[in-house]
Amino acid sequence: MVIDAAAIGRSTAPQRFSWTSRDSMLYSLGVGAGASDLSFVTENSHGIVQRVLPTYAVIIADASVALPLLGDIDMSKLVHGAQSMHVHRPLPVEGAVEVTARVDSVVDKGPGGNAIVELVARALDIVTGEMLVETRSTVVLRGGGGFGGPAGARTHRHQFPERQADAEASQPVPANQALLYRLSGDRNPLHSDPWFARERAGFSTPILHGLCTYGFAGRALLAELCDGDDADLVEMTASFTAPVFPGDTLTTRIWRMSATEAFFRAYARGAESEPRLVLDHGRVGVRATAA
Known part of the structure; x- marks a missing residue:
């Protein structure tokens, strides 16, 4: 490379x-x-x-x-x-x-x-x-460094408040969810082919698209912060920290910071696993009329 x-x-x-x-x-x-x-x-x-x-x-x-x-x-x-x-x-x-x-x-x-x-x-x-x-x-x-480019600076991350989340929403991820999401354009076999996921990527099964996880969290944020009004959710940022597997339950935790801003994290949990952080450094911006 x-x-x-x-x-x-x-x-x-x-x-x-x-x-x-x-x-x-x-x-x-x-x-x-x-x-x-x-x-x-x-x-x-x-x-x-x-x-x-x-x-x-x-x-x-x-x-x-x-x-x-x-x-x-x-x-x-x-x-x-x-x-x-x-x-x-x-x-x-x-x-x-x-x-x-x-x-x-x-x-x-x-x-x-x-x-x-x-x-x-x-x-x-x-x-x-x-x-x-x-x-x-x-x-x-991965492994793409050493090409003579700039070293860059440390990325600034916002600080989450030291309190329990103000809201929490859990959503099951059906076993066929990645097969459905891929029809919107991302045909990477990592999300559909068991052989590819196991032999090429080291996963036991195909994983959910990161942007599918992002969309699940977006639905939770839209419902909790905007009462489902699509006109009111205007910004959304998150980092991907771990994969989600079809069949997991995805829980989005939300901290309201102001009338127009909230922070969030998302956790995934399988039937026999502990919750793991899958979206971090989440921030969402809403219109003032949504408050």
Whole structure:
């Protein structure tokens, strides 16, 4: 794996991305929405207007399309480290955008160490030209260090309050959840092929997509902080710290910090395992009207 140190600041050419009402419903099903979330999973229920989960932003503005700008990298060594999104206005149930992705930074941890890459994507409404969403993805390339890039600085993390969470929501992750989520675009066999998960990645079974876990937590935050109103959840950031396995129960713990900000963590627990931290450093921003 050879990373091009000159990749910092490079951007992709604008790419068109479009989605339909079916696509946004399929995503909602992929992150666990169901009969209690009819506005996100149906388009013809009496008295209910279809809406889109805010976390669909990570599908619309996929920053990973900038990865080829880094040069010859080994995708099997890639780990998703963190994800954030900023939704500038409620997502339409169908639409089209022009997406540009950029390599924002690359940190070199030295020979034998990792490379840490920050990718940013912006999606503009193709009709109005207005900003719809922005996303930021942190990816870790294991063993990718030593290419002569900058050493970088220590990342600042916010401090969680020393008190119990103000709210907690638990959601079961069905055994077929990863198979459903992959239909929104991520066909990595790590999440579907038992042989690949065992022989190539060292897991006993396929694991859930990190962005699926992110979406599950987003649903919990939307319900607890915004009373389910998709227009009120505007920002969400989290770091991925451990995998979730289909069949686990995912619990999101929420600390309200102000009328417009909350911190969160998510824990996964299997039938015969202790809870493990799977999302950390979580922060969410909501509109003031949601308070």
